[in-house]
Amino acid sequence: MSGDILFSPLKLGKNLRIKNRVLRSNISGRFDNDDGSLTQTRINWETKFAKGGVGAIISSYVPVLIEGRIIAGYATIHTDEFIPLWEKLGKAVHKHRAKYILQLSHSGRQMDLPGIHNQIRPTLSSTSKAESLHGFLCRAMSSGEIGWLVEAFAQGARRAREAGLDGVELHAANGYLFTQFLSSGINDRRDHYGGSLRNRARFLLEVISAIRATVGPDFHLQVKLSAIDRNNVLPWEGKGNDLADTIKVAKWCEALGADAIHVSTGSLFPHPLNPPGDLPLELLAVTYDAMISSGVHGFRNFLLFRYPMLRPIFKWLWFRMKRGLPVEGVSTPEAAAIKKAVSIPVISTGGYQTASTIRTGLENGHFDAVAIARSLVANNDLVKQWQGGRELPERPCTYCNKCLLNAPKNPMGCYEESRFANHEEMVAELMSVYSDR
Ligand SMILES: Cc1cc2nc3c(=O)[nH]c(=O)nc-3n(C[C@H](O)[C@H](O)[C@H](O)COP(=O)(O)O)c2cc1C
Numbered sequence: 001m002s003g004d005i006l007f008s009p010l011k012l013g014k015n016l017r018i019k020n021r022v023l024r025s026n027i028s029g030r031f032d033n034d035d036g037s038l039t040q041t042r043i044n045w046e047t048k049f050a051k052g053g054v055g056a057i058i059s060s061y062v063p064v065l066i067e068g069r070i071i072a073g074y075a076t077i078h079t080d081e082f083i084p085l086w087e088k089l090g091k092a093v094h095k096h097r098a099k100y101i102l103q104l105s106h107s108g109r110q111m112d113l114p115g116i117h118n119q120i121r122p123t124l125s126s127t128s129k130a131e132s133l134h135g136f137l138c139r140a141m142s143s144g145e146i147g148w149l150v151e152a153f154a155q156g157a158r159r160a161r162e163a164g165l166d167g168v169e170l171h172a173a174n175g176y177l178f179t180q181f182l183s184s185g186i187n188d189r190r191d192h193y194g195g196s197l198r199n200r201a202r203f204l205l206e207v208i209s210a211i212r213a214t215v216g217p218d219f220h221l222q223v224k225l226s227a228i229d230r231n232n233v234l235p236w237e238g239k240g241n242d243l244a245d246t247i248k249v250a251k252w253c254e255a256l257g258a259d260a261i262h263v264s265t266g267s268l269f270p271h272p273l274n275p276p277g278d279l280p281l282e283l284l285a286v287t288y289d290a291m292i293s294s295g296v297h298g299f300r301n302f303l304l305f306r307y308p309m310l311r312p313i314f315k316w317l318w319f320r321m322k323r324g325l326p327v328e329g330v331s332t333p334e335a336a337a338i339k340k341a342v343s344i345p346v347i348s349t350g351g352y353q354t355a356s357t358i359r360t361g362l363e364n365g366h367f368d369a370v371a372i373a374r375s376l377v378a379n380n381d382l383v384k385q386w387q388g389g390r391e392l393p394e395r396p397c398t399y400c401n402k403c404l405l406n407a408p409k410n411p412m413g414c415y416e417e418s419r420f421a422n423h424e425e426m427v428a429e430l431m432s433v434y435s436d437r
């Protein structure tokens with residue numbers, strides 16, 4: 001394998017060196033306790049990927065405040081009490097020579113299942129305009145509340161450093177709180193956090209400065225950005241930020257001390273292009289009911305999924321944006337454009353699964369590494385399979401997105417039965433994460 005760029009080390013920031021060019025991308029799942037404390041199940045889950053050979057794991061969505069969760073049952077980093085738990089997770093991953101980067105997050109208005117801490121809606125956002133797809137209600141934050149959030153992110157980074165983790169990532173992509181400020185399709189403020197791109201980026205840039213002031217220049221800090229918002233999933237919504245906007249934001253992040261940019265897409269999550277692939281509405285008809293009361297459009301959406309005669313309406317809305325775009329490397333051109341504009345490493349996410357496709361992207365300088373979620377959920381040992389000379393895994397991820405659609409109700413894992421000998425084998429694999437206590 002020597003000389004293979006895919007397995008060559010990568011330096012991130014001043015101190016972080018990862019052994020190859022593959023990072024496990026962020027994957028949320030309901031493995032944790034209701035108070036936000038992480039469980040042995042999460043440690044088992046993360047360790048699977050570390051054992052499988054990835055250079056680093058970027059955590060699930062980890063809220064810096066308990067009110068910032070997307071779904072109760074996701075681990076948080078909102079209190080010093082949890083530092084030893086994160087330390088335990090970090091040590092388990094380090095045993096397999098993998099690094100661990102914690103994704104610092106806040107949902108803003110994009111909160112799927114509020115949980116007991118968030119039953120008082122509307123939630124905080126840049127705007128008081130309800131989220132467009134599900135109709136999640138929200139309230140524009142005051143500048144005092146923004147200052148409180150900035151400090152919460154800085155404290156989250158400090159806790160990650162004290163837990164001995166290898167760095168943090170700001171989740172400034174996919175429609176969560178930072179996107180709600182960044183996006184011209186969402187942010188309708190009239191104060192100095194709204195209007196011009198520089199104003200819309202102010203919250204993110206203040207957080208970067210606060211983190212640097214708290215943890216110093218050496219602790220790795222990367223930013224996940226949606227390169228293009230494509231906010232008009234519902235055609236009457238504004239398109240939001242374009243690539244030129246995000247290139248400027250990426251440069252500002254770099255100037256303030258960000259060590260890498262992780263390139264994603266879309267101003268909501270999920271989005272037709274994120275994760276790219278299918279969206280089986282028959283499955284949504286049996287999982288989306290968990291979210292019916294979360295937003296004012298929840299019941300309408302449920303009917304669109306539940307009744308086969310209505311499904312073509314949603315299918316048209318969802319699938320029209322995908323036309324002509326590949327699943328594997330769906331955002332490679334955007335990553336390449338951002339890479340040209342910044343001098344820090346760029347990590348690209350979206351559909352990667354074929355060794356030669358990634359090698360070509362690395363060799364052509366389109367990105368410095370890839371972040372993979374679903375293909376690693378399907379094959380935790382994907383990197384080892386590539387190292388053994390395979391181009392694609394034996395039973396590849398089909399991009400069916402059944403893992404994603406099960407997330408609100410069921411344990412995280414691969415739900416594509418065609419990849420298994422039978423239903424029992426699939427369930428046994430899903431349950432394996434609970435077995436080693
Ligand atoms: C089930 C699931 C959960 C995800 N959770 C997160 C998350 O917590 N934070 C995040 O930034 N991205 C999340 N993503 C997006 C992935 O990290 C990744 O960027 C996206 O799925 C595209 O990569 P892939 O094609 O390799 O899956 C999630 C994706 C899936 C399928």
Ligand code: SF4
Pocket residue numbers: 374375377378396397398399400401402403404413414415416419
């Ligand atoms: S359910 Fe399995 S095959 Fe389908 S997208 Fe998720 S990981 Fe891939």
